[in-house]
Amino acid sequence: MIAKVIVDVPSRQTDRPFDYEVPESMSGWLEVGSRVGVPFGGRVLQGFVIGIADSASVDRTRLKMVAELLDPVPPLLPDMIELSQWMSEKYCCSWTQALQAMIPAALKGKEERQIALGDEDAADQLPSEIAEWIRGAGGLVKLEALIARYPEHLRTVKHALRSGALAQQSSIKDRLSVKKVLTVFLPDAAPTLEQALEQVPARAAKQRDALMMMYERAEATPLQELAQQSGASSASIKALADKELLVIREVERDRDPYKDRDFARTRPLPLMDGQREVFSRIIEAMAEEQGRTMLLHGVTGSGKTEVYLQSIQYCLDQEKQAIVLVPEISLTPQMVERFKGRFGDAVAVLHSRLSSGERFDEWRKIRSKKAQVAIGARSAIFAPFERIGLIIIDEEHESSYKQEESPKYHARDVAVRRAKQHGAAVVLGSATPSLESFAAASRSAAQAAAGGPSALLPMPERVGGRPMPEVEVVDMREELRAGNRSMFSRKLHSALLERLERGEQSVLLLNRRGYSTFVMCRSCGHTATCPHCDISLTFHQKSRVLRCHYCGHAEGAPATCPSCESEHIRYFGTGTQRVEEELAKLYPGIRVIRMDVDTTSEKHAHERLLKRFGDREADVLLGTQMVAKGLDFPYVTLVGVIAADTSLHLPDFRAAEKTFQLLTQVAGRAGRHELEGEVVIQTYTPEHYAIETARHHDYAAFVAEELRHRSMMGYPPYCRLVLVTMSHEQLPLLASVGEQFAGELRELARHEGLLVPLTSGMPRAVEVLGPVASPIARMKDRYRFQCVIKYRGSIDASALVRRALRPFTEGPQQKGILFSVDVDPQVIL
Ligand code: ADP
Ligand code: ZN
Ligand code: ZN
Numbered sequence: 001m002i003a004k005v006i007v008d009v010p011s012r013q014t015d016r017p018f019d020y021e022v023p024e025s026m027s028g029w030l031e032v033g034s035r036v037g038v039p040f041g042g043r044v045l046q047g048f049v050i051g052i053a054d055s056a057s058v059d060r061t062r063l064k065m066v067a068e069l070l071d072p073v074p075p076l077l078p079d080m081i082e083l084s085q086w087m088s089e090k091y092c093c094s095w096t097q098a099l100q101a102m103i104p105a106a107l108k109g110k111e112e113r114q115i116a117l118g119d120e121d122a123a124d125q126l127p128s129e130i131a132e133w134i135r136g137a138g139g140l141v142k143l144e145a146l147i148a149r150y151p152e153h154l155r156t157v158k159h160a161l162r163s164g165a166l167a168q169q170s171s172i173k174d175r176l177s178v179k180k181v182l183t184v185f186l187p188d189a190a191p192t193l194e195q196a197l198e199q200v201p202a203r204a205a206k207q208r209d210a211l212m213m214m215y216e217r218a219e220a221t222p223l224q225e226l227a228q229q230s231g232a233s234s235a236s237i238k239a240l241a242d243k244e245l246l247v248i249r250e251v252e253r254d255r256d257p258y259k260d261r262d263f264a265r266t267r268p269l270p271l272m273d274g275q276r277e278v279f280s281r282i283i284e285a286m287a288e289e290q291g292r293t294m295l296l297h298g299v300t301g302s303g304k305t306e307v308y309l310q311s312i313q314y315c316l317d318q319e320k321q322a323i324v325l326v327p328e329i330s331l332t333p334q335m336v337e338r339f340k341g342r343f344g345d346a347v348a349v350l351h352s353r354l355s356s357g358e359r360f361d362e363w364r365k366i367r368s369k370k371a372q373v374a375i376g377a378r379s380a381i382f383a384p385f386e387r388i389g390l391i392i393i394d395e396e397h398e399s400s401y402k403q404e405e406s407p408k409y410h411a412r413d414v415a416v417r418r419a420k421q422h423g424a425a426v427v428l429g430s431a432t433p434s435l436e437s438f439a440a441a442s443r444s445a446a447q448a449a450a451g452g453p454s455a456l457l458p459m460p461e462r463v464g465g466r467p468m469p470e471v472e473v474v475d476m477r478e479e480l481r482a483g484n485r486s487m488f489s490r491k492l493h494s495a496l497l498e499r500l501e502r503g504e505q506s507v508l509l510l511n512r513r514g515y516s517t518f519v520m521c522r523s524c525g526h527t528a529t530c531p532h533c534d535i536s537l538t539f540h541q542k543s544r545v546l547r548c549h550y551c552g553h554a555e556g557a558p559a560t561c562p563s564c565e566s567e568h569i570r571y572f573g574t575g576t577q578r579v580e581e582e583l584a585k586l587y588p589g590i591r592v593i594r595m596d597v598d599t600t601s602e603k604h605a606h607e608r609l610l611k612r613f614g615d616r617e618a619d620v621l622l623g624t625q626m627v628a629k630g631l632d633f634p635y636v637t638l639v640g641v642i643a644a645d646t647s648l649h650l651p652d653f654r655a656a657e658k659t660f661q662l663l664t665q666v667a668g669r670a671g672r673h674e675l676e677g678e679v680v681i682q683t684y685t686p687e688h689y690a691i692e693t694a695r696h697h698d699y700a701a702f703v704a705e706e707l708r709h710r711s712m713m714g715y716p717p718y719c720r721l722v723l724v725t726m727s728h729e730q731l732p733l734l735a736s737v738g739e740q741f742a743g744e745l746r747e748l749a750r751h752e753g754l755l756v757p758l759t760s761g762m763p764r765a766v767e768v769l770g771p772v773a774s775p776i777a778r779m780k781d782r783y784r785f786q787c788v789i790k791y792r793g794s795i796d797a798s799a800l801v802r803r804a805l806r807p808f809t810e811g812p813q814q815k816g817i818l819f820s821v822d823v824d825p826q827v828i829l
Helices: 078-090 095-100 128-136 143-149 151-163 193-198 205-217 223-230 234-242 273-288 304-317 333-346 356-367 378-382 411-422 435-449 476-481 490-502 575-586 605-614 655-667 689-695 699-713 731-751 797-809
Strands: 002-007 018-021 035-040 043-053 110-117 166-173 180-185 247-252 293-298 321-325 347-350 373-376 388-394 425-430 456-459 470-475 505-509 519-521 538-540 545-547 554-556 569-571 592-595 620-623 636-641 678-683 720-728 765-779 782-792 818-823
Touching (some): 002 035, 002 095, 078 095, 078 411, 110 128, 110 143, 128 143, 180 223, 193 205, 223 234, 273 388, 273 425, 273 456, 293 304, 293 435, 304 388, 304 425, 321 378, 321 411, 333 373, 347 356, 388 411, 411 425, 435 456, 435 699, 470 476, 470 689, 490 505, 490 636, 490 678, 575 592, 636 655, 655 678, 655 689, 655 699, 689 699, 731 797
Parallel strands (some): 293 425, 321 373, 321 388, 347 373, 388 425, 505 620, 592 620, 636 678
Antiparallel strands (some): 002 018, 180 247, 545 554, 720 818
16 A cells, blocks of 8 residues: 655645555555655655555655554545645645645644664663663653763763664654643632731832732632733742742643533524525525535624524534634634534634644544534634535635735635535625625626526625614814814714713724834934834833834834934834823723733733623723624624724725725624614715715625726736745845746746736736835845736636746746745735
C-alpha cells in the first residue's frame, strides 16, 4: 500500500504529494485524511494522506516508510481533502496551508527530537547512571533534559551521539497542552478585611484595592484579571501573597466554557407569515440536495434567527448536520444561548477566544458525531461533519469572514463549495447584504421570472409589526456655526439627558475606522511615524509608549517635538477614551461601560461587559464597531453615532457600503422590544447617499446608488479582483521585477485573447493595473508594490496568476521578492 502525502513544508517546490510505503501494521488504520509523520530531508515532518494507491509513481525500492500514524481517527474527511485542493488553486496558496487551515491548532504537530539508547554494545560505553536514567524514563528523553541533568558528561554525550551509543529519534508532538493560569485565592483561615488591611501600609493604595477586591468577591480570580481591575501590579499582589494575606496557585484552565451554564430549553415559535414563506423555501432547497445558495435579506428584528433554528431542526430530523457561521464578535453568550436552548448538547461552539484545548474538545464532539450543529466564526466552515444538510452564514456581509493571512479564503465561498459537495443548502442572512451577494441573488431572481428558482428570500417586516426606529441626522457643521464645539450635538445631548432621567439605556458608537490614536506637534504638524514602515505610530496611554501596529517597533513618547523641539506636542488617546471623559464631565455620576480593543483584550471580557450592561449596571454602552452587532437589550431606547463619516472617506471602494451597513446595524439596536427607539446620527456630510439612505432604512435605494458608482468605477460586483502584493528591501529591484511580472500577466492574458478593457462590453475581459506602490509603501523595512487584476466573465484568474508567478517563485529569476496573492480582496492596502 502506498500513501500519497502532502508534507508540511511551506515551499512551492515541495507543494505536491510524495509517495510513502505504508507499513503492514498501519494498513488497516491509514485512510485518506489521516495525519502522519513521514521522513523528509533527514527529519520527521507532519503530513496528510491525500490518496492511497497500490503502486508508486517512482521506483518502489527507493520509497521511504510512513513513520507514524498520528491519530486513530483521521482528522479530515475525503471531501475535505478535495476542498483543500480547490482552496490551494483558487487562493493561490500551498496545499499544506489549506490543509492546516482545516484542523484545530492543537493538531498542528511539531517535530520533537528525543534521545534513546543505541545498540547494546555501544551503550556500555556510557556512564551507567545515564543509561539507567534513560531506561527509567521509559527509554526516551529530551536532549536538553539529559544535558541539564548531567552537565559534567557533556563531552561523553556528544561522543555517544556520534558513535551510535545514543540515537536521536524524531516524532511529531501535538501542541495540545493544558493551560495553567496563576490564580489568586483568599487563604483558608483568612483574617477579617480590617485585620488584613492593618498589615498593608496606607500608602500602598493599589495593594489595598486589590485586597479589598478579593474580599468583596470572595472567589478565586486569575492574577492577571485582579491586577488589571485593581490597578495593582502583579508584583505587589505577589507581595500580598508573601505576607500570607492572599494565596497564589497555578490552576488548570476550565475546559468547557459553557459547562456550568444552564440553558433553559426553548420551543419553536409559531412562525409569522413572512417567516413561514422563507422557511418553506429553505426546506425545499434542503430536500432538493442540489447545493443551492439563498440570500435571506431580512431587516433587523425580522426574526431571522427563529427561521435558522427551525431550518436546523428540519435538517437534524433528516439526520444531517448543520453549520452556523456568525461573526466572532456576535458569538456572545446571548447568541449561543439561543442555539443551546433549542438543541442542547447537540451544539458545539467554536471560537477563537477558546484555548486550543477547549477548541479541540468542541472539535472532537463534531468529529465523533456527539454534536450535530456547529456554531462558530469563520473557520467553523471546516467542521468535520460527514453529511451536511444546511450551512447558515449570519451577517454574511461581515468582512471578518475573509481570512487576511494565507490561505486568504472567504468562508462564504468555501461554504458554497462545500455545500455543492454535500448537496446542502446555504442560507446567507443579512439586513444589509454585501453587494456581491445581492447582485448574485438578483440575477437568480431574474431567472425565477423565467420559471427557475429564486435565491432571494426577503423579510422586510419586523416581528409583531414593530416600527423601525426613527433616525435623526444632525449636521455637525450647523452645530459649529451655532457655537457648539462639543462632540455632542444639542440633539444627542438632550436625548441622553432624557434617557438618564427616565432610567433607560443608551448605546453610543464611535466609528473607529480611520480614527486612530496618534501624536502630533501643534507647532509644526510633525507626526510620529515608524522608522521601518510608512505608517503613524499609535500612542498607548497606559504605558506611554508609541508603537507600530505592523512591525511592533516601540519607543517612549517624547515630551518635546523631535522635529522642532516645541513643547506643544499632543497625544490623542483612543477616541472612545475621549468620549468617556467628555461624558463624565457633562453628566456627573453617569455610569459608562466602554467597549473597545483596550477593554476587551482579556478572555470573556466582552461577554462580561455585555452582561453588566444587560443587568442595567450602566446607563451608556460606549464603543466601537463591537457595539453594533447583534445586541438585544430591552431598555435600550437611544442609539447615538458620534461621527458617522470617519469611515466614509477612506481610500476603499467599499467605504460607502461599510458605512451604510454599520449605521443600519447600530440603528437596529434601538427599540427592539416594547419601548420605542430613537437614533441620532452625527455627521459632517448629511447629504451623502450612504447616510441619507441609512436614515430611511432604505437598502434598495442605497444599493441602486452604490451599484451606479461601482459600475462607473469598474469595481465588484461588475468585475472581480485579484490583488498581488510584492515586497523587497531594494526599491529598484522591486520596481523592475514588478514590471516584469505585470508584463508576464498581460502577455498570458493577451495570448488567450482576454486582454480587453472592461469598458469594452466584451463578456470575458482581463485588465492588469500597476505595478504601483502599495498604499502602505513600506512595511518592516521592505518596499511594497502591487498589481490589481480586474476581470469579468468565467475566467480562472487564479490560474492566470499562478502561471505568471511561476518564473518568479521557482525559476532562476527568483530574487528574494516575496509575493502575496489576495483573491477577492476585502481591502486593497
Ligand atoms: P433578527 O435575527 O432578524 O434580527 P430575531 O430572530 O432576533 O431577529 O427576532 C427578533 C425578535 O422577535 C426576537 O425577540 C424573537 O424572539 C422574536 N420572534 C421571532 N420570531 C417570532 C415569532 N414567530 N413569534 C414571536 N416572536 C418572534
Ligand atoms: Zn514640531
Ligand atoms: Zn513599523
